[in-house]
Amino acid sequence: MRIIIVGGGKIVYYLTKNFISKGYKVSIINKDKEYCELLAREFNSLIVNGDGSKPKYLEEAEANKADAILALTGNDPDNLFICQLAKKEFEIPKSFSVINNPDNETIFKSLGIETIFNTTKLISLLIEQRIDTSDVNNLLAIEEGRVNISQIILRETSPVIGKTLKEIDLPEDIVFGCIIRDEHVLIPKGKTKLLLGDKVLIITLPEKQGEAFAALSGEQL
Amino acid sequence: MYVLVIGCGRTGAYLANDLSKAGEVVVVIDSKNKSFKNLSSEFTGFTINGDATEIDVLKEGKIDKADVVVVTTNNDNVNAMVAQIAKELYNVSKVMVRVLDPEKEVIYKGLDVMTITATQLLVDRFKEEIITN
Numbered sequence: 001m002r003i004i005i006v007g008g009g010k011i012v013y014y015l016t017k018n019f020i021s022k023g024y025k026v027s028i029i030n031k032d033k034e035y036c037e038l039l040a041r042e043f044n045s046l047i048v049n050g051d052g053s054k055p056k057y058l059e060e061a062e063a064n065k066a067d068a069i070l071a072l073t074g075n076d077p078d079n080l081f082i083c084q085l086a087k088k089e090f091e092i093p094k095s096f097s098v099i100n101n102p103d104n105e106t107i108f109k110s111l112g113i114e115t116i117f118n119t120t121k122l123i124s125l126l127i128e129q130r131i132d133t134s135d136v137n138n139l140l141a142i143e144e145g146r147v148n149i150s151q152i153i154l155r156e157t158s159p160v161i162g163k164t165l166k167e168i169d170l171p172e173d174i175v176f177g178c179i180i181r182d183e184h185v186l187i188p189k190g191k192t193k194l195l196l197g198d199k200v201l202i203i204t205l206p207e208k209q210g211e212a213f214a215a216l217s218g219e220q221l
Numbered sequence: 222m223y224v225l226v227i228g229c230g231r232t233g234a235y236l237a238n239d240l241s242k243a244g245e246v247v248v249v250i251d252s253k254n255k256s257f258k259n260l261s262s263e264f265t266g267f268t269i270n271g272d273a274t275e276i277d278v279l280k281e282g283k284i285d286k287a288d289v290v291v292v293t294t295n296n297d298n299v300n301a302m303v304a305q306i307a308k309e310l311y312n313v314s315k316v317m318v319r320v321l322d323p324e325k326e327v328i329y330k331g332l333d334v335m336t337i338t339a340t341q342l343l344v345d346r347f348k349e350e351i352i353t354n
Contacts, residue, residue, distance in 0.1 A: 053298050055324050077274050081298040081328065089327055103276050111305055 001068065004029065004061050004092070006052030006082050008072030015070075016043055027061040053081040055089055063090035071097040076104050083113045148206050149177065150213075154198045157218040166190040171211040177201035222246065225287040227273045227303050228294035232319060234259030236291060241266050248282050251294075273303045284311050292318040297325045304334050 002025045005012055012028060012035075019026045020043065027046035030036050036049040050057035052071070063069070069086040071079035076099050083095035096115045099108060105118050154161055160168050165176060165188055179186040180199040186192060194200070204212050213219070222245050226237045229251035238261045241247045247266035251257065254270045271278035273294070284290065290307040292300045297320060304318040309332075320326050320338040329336050 053325070054322070055327065075298070077296070077298040077302040080302050081325075084301070084328055085325075088330060101275065104274075107276065107302075107306060107310065110310060 001025070002027070002062070002066045004052075004058070004063060004066045004069045004086070006069065006071050006073065007031070007078070008070075008098075011072065013039065013042070016045060020045070027066070029057050029061050053078050053085060055085060058082075058085060058090060063092060066090070066092045068092065068094040068096065071095070073098075074100060076101055076108075080104075080108060080111065080113065083108075084111065087112060146206070147203060148209055149201060149203050150209065151180075152200050152202065152213060152216050154194060154196060154200060155217065156196065158194075158196075158216060159218045160194050160216055161196050162193065164191050164193050168194075168215070170215055171208055173205045173208045174212045175203040177203050222288045223283070223286055224248075224289045224291065225250070225282050225284060225307075227251075227290065227292045227300075228319075229256040229259055229268070230293065230295055231259065233291070233293040234261075236293070237266060238264050250278060250282050274299055274306075276306070279303075279306065279311075284313065287311075287313050289313070289315040289317065292316070294319075295321065297321050301325070301328050304329070305332070308332060308334050 003019055004027050005015060006029045012030065016026050016028065016039070026043070027048065028039055029048045029050060029052035031049070031051060033049050036047050039045070040047045046061060048057050048060045050060070052058060063086060069083060069092045071082040073079055079097045079099065083097050086092040086095055095113050096117070097108060097113050098117045098119055099105060100120065102118050102120045105116055108116050176188045178201050179188050179192065179194070180201070181195065200216060202212055224240055224245050224247050226233050226247060226249045229237070229249045233249060233251070237247050237249045241264045247264070248269065249257070249260070249266065250269045250271060250273045252270070252272045257268045260268070269278060269282050271281070273279060284307060290313045292304045294300055300318050300320070304316050307313040308316045315335070317335040317337065318329070320336050323338050323341050326336055326338055
């Protein structure tokens with residue numbers, strides 16, 4: 001896998017480290033000359049100092065051989081331009097873009113950018129969930145949030161303690177992934193009994209998540 | 222005709238002035254309030270102070286009602302985004318855009334957007350003048 005990373009602050013350093021450890025080939029385009037020098041000292045990667053929304057710098061970063069492009073600048077029009085240029089001119093199959101203005105999600109999607117990181121939305125979602133209840137953890141949103149994996153810790157207030165899965169009256173569209181009890185991971189079956197302190201991983205549709213939390217924690221969200 | 226002009230620099234303002242004088246309905250959007258000083262006393266249209274890459278600002282400019290959208294800011298990437306929103310999301314029948322860096326014109330390939338690259342126009346004209354005469 002060959003990835004081009006355009007823009008981004010310190011995150012580029014850690015991303016690159018991570019990608020390289022996975023065996024990916026990374027090239028970086030960044031406007032900041034000093035930062036490029038630092039990256040060049042750290043990594044044996046192709047580092048291009050320039051504006052990633054200009055075709056010549058993408059070419060220098062070997063865009064014609066890349067499998068994916070990652071646009072991380074703090075400017076949404078720049079990110080859109082970078083991803084579209086990568087697609088149209090260099091036929092890079094996968095484009096990932098950060099967006100800063102949450103309203104741009106639909107725009108980017110209708111203009112052909114496959115994967116969008118809506119940072120503002122993600123951060124506010126995480127904070128809202130933290131404030132709602134600390135016993136509920138949203139672990140992962142899959143397929144752009146169409147499916148969620150969440151973890152709920154069963155407290156005294158939970159109406160399901162001591163019951164088997166079969167006995168619980170759960171709303172539809174909720175699947176038990178696993179139960180973490182102390183250090184052990186249990187794959188739940190119908191006769192598995194839920195105990196106080198269990199961490200329950202559930203897979204739900206986002207619209208059913210509230211119902212699922214309420215059924216398992218006994219609290220209304 | 223209802224014309225929405227994005228960017229009120231020299232190009233946008235001159236165009237807005239002329240269109241307004243010719244009797245067209247013109248609305249100009251610019252992110253800097255002081256840019257509207259470029260408009261002349263002949264301009265009788267409306268101005269909106271805001272970032273045209275924000276969908277709410279374009280809605281305020283009634284982009285859905287526009288017959289023509291002319292995008293003239295001094296940033297190619299902003300222009301590309303606004304032009305595509307106008308064409309692809311709002312199906313504006315005529316979208317025209319100013320291109321500053323000729324290298325960036327490729328982004329409009331396959332789109333029903335009219336591009337004008339000032340640099341290229343000048344170069345072609347100069348060249349023609351030099352070579353033919």
